[in-house]
Amino acid sequence: MTSYLLSFIGWTFLPQIVTNWLQSLYYGLTYRAGANVPKPGQPKYARHYKRIYILVVLAYLLYTIIEVDLSLQPNYYKILELRYHPDKNPTNEAEATYILIRTAYDTLNDPVKRFAYDRFGPDINRWDNAKAIRDYLNHGWTSYVEFYLGTGLFLLILNILGKGQFGRFWRFVTFFGMACIEAKMILYPSPPLFPSLFLPHRPIIFEQIIILRQVFITTFIGLSQVGPVISSDSSPAIRDSLHRLQVLSNITTEESNNQLRFGFEPFSRDQHAQLELKRKMEKLAVDDFLSSDPNYMQMYSQVHQRIITSRRKNA
Structure with missing residues (x-):
């Protein structure tokens, strides 16, 4: 969570500082001494500032996403491709790598630990009291709740303070969508198709979650920075x-x-009518749900066909 707070702080100050510096550098390279350099408050200065600012935000957005991808430590699947053994390579690095390889092997050889590792990463090795999948999920939900509760609270505070109004609706829609996607990634045996298509080089679920969180934060902070600049014109x-x-x-x-x-x-003053309406609406909801189930519709068609055939024989 600390890294995401640092990202928020970086997005708050760095784009403006870098933009001012680049704009000064641009004017120093393109305007000769004594030329009429655009001044703050002039339309030309504002136009140049907006273009440079957008480029800076987009570049910083791309950097943060690439940085979090490159900063991920090798996962156990890659570690097992290494060849270190204390007898052949008696160095501290080889010993540490060998221990890590043994941990990777023990983890991936245990179906329960492998399930937990794919979703929560190497943190599972610190959960000494976790034995079953339910135990690992209970530990993993702590990180999930901390992230989305903290991020949601931060977005709510920004909204109350009147900050980040640009794209506010879609920010909250994407926030809840991300929470649902991550919950599915944790609970289902295989990751959803969407992350796997865009992150084919990161097939492990917990790595996809880390990158998707960073993409969500940096994208919407970037939009909150660029949006007012665009809409002001x-x-x-x-x-x-x-x-x-x-x-x-x-x-x-x-x-x-x-x-x-x-x-x-x-129906407001007739309790009998309210109960009847509720009963019919519940029946309608159940019928609608069953009609969307192909197995149920197939069984219904077979039973219906048998009834028709039986009536024809009796007739």
């Missing part, structure tokens, strides 16, 4: 159109809520 006509669109959307939402309330108004 939007014309008044565009802003007015967006405002009218938001007003119409609010009106439509309110009208839909009113229609829904009016539709259920006849």
Whole structure:
């Protein structure tokens, strides 16, 4: 969690500092002495600042993603490809590597430990009291809850303070989507197709989780940095159109809520009608669920066909 906080701090200060430095360097290289160099507050200066700032944010975004990928330690599957033995290579490095190889072999040779290692990484070796898959999952959920609770709280604080408003809706949608994807990656025996397609060189689940978390954080911090710079240049006509669109959307939402309330108004004072409506809605939900199950539909078709055949024979 500390590395992610450092990433937040870096995103807060570095882009502006680097942009100012690069803009000064750019003017020093492209304008001769005595030339009319753009000054802060002038449109040309603001235009140059915006372009350099976007390039800096995108470069820093790419750097942070590549850095976390390269900083991952070799996983046990790669370690077992090494050939170290104290008898042949009596150095401290060889001894440490040999111990690591033995740990890797013991871990991957145990189905329970292998399941836990694929999802939570080498941290499982510190969980002495973990024996079954349930024990490892209980330990692993601690890290999961800490990350998403801390990140969600941070996003909520930013929202309360009025920071990071650009892309706020999609930030929260992606946040909850990430939480669901990671939960599936932890609980299911094989990783989802989405991470494996984009990270074919990182087939281990816990490595994919580390990279996806970094991508989520850096991408949306980058968008929160670039978004205001881009939107500040939007014309008044565009802003007015967006405002009218938001007003119409609010009106439509309110009208839909009113229609829904009016539709259920006849049942508001009739408890028998409410119970009957609830029963029918539950039946409708069950029927809808069963109709989406291909096995159930196949069985239903077979039974229905038998009933028709039986009626024809009796007739």
